[in-house]
Amino acid sequence: MAHIKLTEIQAGCQTYEIMTRRGPLKVDGAVVDGFVDFDKRRIVIDDKVEGARFVEVILHEVEHIQYPYLDESVVEQAAKEKTDILSELNLLGWHDD
Ligand SMILES: [Zn+2]
Secondary structure, eight states: OOOOOSEEEEETTEEEEEEEEOSOEEETTEEESEEEETTTTEEEEETTOOHHHHHHHHHHHHHHHHOTTSOHHHHHHHHHHHHHHHHHTTOSSSOOO
8 A cells, every 4th residue: 555645746846745545536526546636736646556556646647737738638648658668667666567
């Protein structure tokens, strides 16, 4: 179970908080692994998300902040590609295959 204590990060030239929370997390009635609360400037990630998926969710939510004009499908693909590259280069600190 991944756990992040409330931590400040820089994203989109602004300060955001990032934290894990016990799920299920819901946005508009749908269960999600993570989301951005733009009002509170906070990224929240389900603490059951682990491994490469955990990295992917962080990258995904950061991209929503950095590129708010991008569609969900574009962000989804971009975060997955970056995570796959990091995994391929063995930069995630574990083997995920
Ligand atoms: Zn998204």
